[in-house]
Amino acid sequence: MMKKNVSFHALIFTLVFVVFPTLAIYGQATARQEIKVDSKVLDAYVGQYELTPEFILTFTREGDKFYTQATGQPKIEVFAESETKFFLKVVDAQLTFVKNNDGRVTHVILLQGGREQYAKRKEPEQLPIFPGVQFKKTEVMIPTRDGMKLHTVIFAPEKITEPLPFLMTRTPYGVDWMNSGALNQIHSELVSDGYIFVFQDIRGRYKSEGTFVMNRPLRENRTDPKAIDETTDTYDTIEWLLKNMPNNNGRAGIFGVSYPGWTSVMGIIDPHPAMKAASPQAAMGDTWMGDDFFHNGAFRLTYGFEYVYSMESAKDGNDFRHDRYDTYDWYLKLGPLSNANDKYFHGKLPTWENFIAHPTWDRYWQSKALDKIVTKVTVPTLNVAGWWDQEDFYGAVKTYLALEQYDTQNLNYLVSGPWNHGGWGGRGDKLGRITFDSDTGKYFRAKLQAPFFAYHLKGKGSLKLAEATTFETGSNEWKSYEAWPPKQNYTTRNLYFHNDGRLAFDAPTKDGEAEHDSYVSDPKHPVPYRPRPVQATYSQGSTWNIWLTQDQRFVHNRPDVLSWETDALNEDITVSGQIIADMFASTSGTDSDWVVKLIDVYPDEWPQDRSMGGYQLMVANEILRGRYRKSFEKPEPVKPNEINEYKCDLRWADHTFKKGHRMMVQVQSTWFPLYDRNPQSYVENIFKAKESDYIAATQRVFRSKQFPSHLILPIKNK
Known part of the structure; x- marks a missing residue:
């Protein structure tokens, strides 16, 4: 979804096409009401606007259509939602033209990913023509084995000097928007190497025939020649391409971010013999366990509600309209989850119905989990993850680990960088307020992804990929590992909770149940997961794309959030691998959620950027629903006030806590409206809970010799 810097001046256009594949190819942009405006209104905005002397936006009118073009980039159509506000359809970006008291247009405001930038109007000049590769576009309906046809758009270079491989993306988010200019911008490194690009609407979406099934499971009878799934649709597509598209070299690769990352994995389970390389990026690995x-x-x-509505209320996407700006209030007003059907869905969304029918990790979810269905590795695979991916970090790493079990030929690789969801498509030098000192996105695309596909699909170059390549945040350096998580050169250490909010590597020595910290968790007043107002996930101005890097001080003084903190570190500490919270706690209720965050606290004085003094950056975080403390398949209530051990996997990190920084742990029991509220009184199915089931509960976190709550950290040796 969003990401960028270079001061943000390339934001809307270098970002429009490079940072935002997750909104264009891979995701949903905010739906807006398009209106027609008089050509005279558009003429008032025609001209050039300067972000920097090197980066100019030019607006032009052609008939009743309005366009913008950035320096050295292709033209993009702009659409009106009022006489002063305009938007782009390929990404979630808005432009507002501003006039002075005399009615003269002075500048345009660019709003994207929650960030604004002003471009001052200047005298018009002709921009250079974009010099990218020109493609011939072919639009076809490719038949599958059960007779359904899949809408496919194919881009072959107009000048082909050698047979080229296919590089395909299969998406539920629509492909009609793609053109030569966008292709050159989004995949410039791959375009320069030479491929025939294939973009396909998956079954039941947009212009493809058939019925859409969210994360369609593998066909039960894999010997039935008419049985279908995403694997067979991929196979049939490649078969058709090889036979019908000229100038191909007989090889195909597949890649994509998010849902297209998931379809990429599905495409290599029973792969076509021509499938020679895959790069699942931010793949939805297990949407119950961690995605x-x-x-x-x-x-x-919020994500389950809004995404499912978007995907299943219309074949071509349909955003849900909240009637208030702050969705924290909206979801609180919604009340129990059972109200969603009564008020809005009325049983018409299949995935929502499956949420209700399958609240536990049963066979329904396991049949869709990639780590449960991949059983071999025959296709070289480059898995890609982002440390601050707000949607599918778990799935990306878990898919790598699942494939690794069967990788006897060293075909399986992992890359994880300082990115949000799909952020490697942009510069990757900044995420929110956090900077990384280099263009990490460009490094990935040019040094890792492009050589991977060139080697396996074109037989060119040499492949020098490490088993795992990660960007170590904090130190801001790329690292190579022989395995992930690393198996060498690290020591497991426990970081313990103590009294007075102290966090330390020495274990508690005091004993007794009095050694605890407590708070009251009230479902009527849940802890917000990001600063309010909490805008709808993909709405204009939403900080969804960067919330995982937002300063956690906004909840630090809440009475229902506990914090423990180390002294200022006297040396760097690097955490590389899996982080586990091992916590002893009780609740006065019969069910409870436990949210645990590991935080990097910046020094109060931060010379590099004074505004970053005391900043609290989340490095790892996760939630555990108490009923699943023993089994994800067989939940059971919690005995009131009984001390239980809760082990919560905070997933993985590669982060250096710098000398002078502090390490912090926060614990809370609500994280709203990112997660639904736990009633805190046990009900068999929370999707059927009543308002009266929601009660306040007293939570206690213990930190004694007998009950030593702590984090288990894999710390890199010096």
Whole structure:
């Protein structure tokens, strides 16, 4: 979704096409109401606007259509939602023209990913023509084995000097928007190497025939020649391409971000013999265990509600319209999850119905989990993850680990960088307020992704990929590992909770149940997961794309959030690998959620940027629903006030806590409306809970010799 810097001046256009493949190819842009405006209104805005002397936006009118073009980039059509506000359809970006008191247009405001930038109007000049590769576009309906046809757009270079491989993306988000200019911008490194690009609407989406099934499971009878799934649709597509598209070299690759990352993995389970390389990026690995819809049994309310509505209320996407700006209030007003059907969905969304029918990690979810269905590795695979991916970090790494079990030929690789969801498509030098000192996105695309595909699909160059290549945040350096998580050169250490909010590597020595910290968790007043107002996930101005890097001080003084903190570190500490919270706690209720965050606290004085003094950056975080403390398949209530051990996997990190920084742990029991509220009184199915089931509960976190709550950290040796 969003990401960028260079001061943000290339934002809307270098970002429009490079940072935002997740909104264009891979995701959903905010739906807006397009209106027609008089040509005289458009003429008033025609001209050039300067972000920097090197980066100019030019606006032109052609008939009743309005366009913008950035320095050295292709023209993009702009659409009106009022006489002063305009938007782009390929990404979630808005432009507002501003006039002075005399009615003269003085500048345009660019709003994208929650960030604004002003471009001052200047005298018009002709921009250079974009010099990219020209493609011939072919639009076809490719038949599949059960007779359905899949809408496919193919881009072959107009000048082909040698047979080229196919490089395909299969997406539920529509492909009609793609053109030569966008292709050159989004995949410039791959375009320069030479491929025939294939973009396909998956079954039941946009112009493709058939019925859409969210994360369609593998066909049960894999010997039935008419049985279909995403694997067979990929196979049939490649078969058709090889036979019908000229000038191909007989090889195909597949890649994509998010849902297209998931379809990429599905395409290599029973692969076509011509499938020679795959790069699943931010793949939805297990949407119950750790990706889009649930984390450890806790329902991801905003994303589950809004995404499912968008995907299943219309074949070509349809955003849900909230009647208030702050969705924290909106979801609180919604009340229990059972109200969603009564008020809005009325049983018409299949995935929502499956949420209700399958609240536990049963066979329904396991049949869709990639780590449960991949059983071999025959196609070289480059898995890509982002440390601050707000949607599918778990799935990306888990898919790599699942494939690794069967990788006997060293065909499986992992790259993880300082990115949000799909952020490697942009510069990758900044995420929110956090900077990384280099263009990490360009490094990935040019040094890792492009050589990977060139080697396997074109037989060119030499491949020098490490088993795992990660960007170590904090130190801001790329690292190579022989395995992930690393198996050498690290020591496991426990970081313990102590009294007075102290966090330390020495274990508690005091004993007794009095050694605890407590708070009251009230479902009527849940802890917000990002600063309010909490805009709808993909709405204009939403900080969804950067929230995982937002300063956590906004909740630090809440009475229902506990914090423990180390002294200022006297040396760098690097955490590389899997982080586990091992916590002893009790609740006065019969169910409870436990949210744990590992935070890097910047020094109060930060000379590099004074505004970053005291900043609290999340490095790892996760939630565990108490009913699943023993089994994700067989939940059970919690005995009131009984001390239980809760082990919560905070997933993975590669981060250096710098000398002078502090390490912090926060614990809370609500994270709203990212996650639904736990009633805190046990009900068999929270999707059927009543308002009366929601109660306040007293939570206690213990830190004694007998009950030593702590984090288990893999710390890199010096």
